[in-house]
Amino acid sequence: MKLNTLPVKIEDVAKKTGLTVSPFDFEDDISGVLVIQDGKGVIGYNQSESRVRRRFTIAHELGHFVLHRELSSMFMDKGFSAIFRSANSGLSEETQILEREANTFAAYILMPDRLLKEAIDNIDFDLGSEDEIKNLAKIFDVSSQAMYYRILNSGLLKF
Numbered sequence: 001m002k003l004n005t006l007p008v009k010i011e012d013v014a015k016k017t018g019l020t021v022s023p024f025d026f027e028d029d030i031s032g033v034l035v036i037q038d039g040k041g042v043i044g045y046n047q048s049e050s051r052v053r054r055r056f057t058i059a060h061e062l063g064h065f066v067l068h069r070e071l072s073s074m075f076m077d078k079g080f081s082a083i084f085r086s087a088n089s090g091l092s093e094e095t096q097i098l099e100r101e102a103n104t105f106a107a108y109i110l111m112p113d114r115l116l117k118e119a120i121d122n123i124d125f126d127l128g129s130e131d132e133i134k135n136l137a138k139i140f141d142v143s144s145q146a147m148y149y150r151i152l153n154s155g156l157l158k159f
């Protein structure tokens, strides 16, 4: 599978992985679910959320499918606004690890290393510049927050 064009077509990637992807009218703060039955996965995402949020949700649930499908047949995710917060109170330590893994998977599939490096090398990137973060976020179709943390944790910046 080629990941050469931006933004990454995450819904197509999930479908090519064999998953069904459907919008849902979730109540309260559910961002997405992954249900696995007979080895087949269905991703449901909250259609009322913003596009970058929906994209992240699909990538995150795809991460659960790729990494964790032997562990559970059902994943339900709420409130990704807390995605990069280290203390997810209320979640068991094991759940926190799985969530972190799915978030890392999502960050890397939406913002692949090579493409991110190219994008950063093309400009004289400054992590302190909100405009540059916003611009990169737009190119990758992710939230500015997701882009900020992805770059911060990338090891791509030279200090």
Ligand SMILES: [Zn+2]
Residues within 6 Å of the ligand: 060, 064, 075, 076, 077, 098, 099, 102
């Ligand atoms: Zn999750």
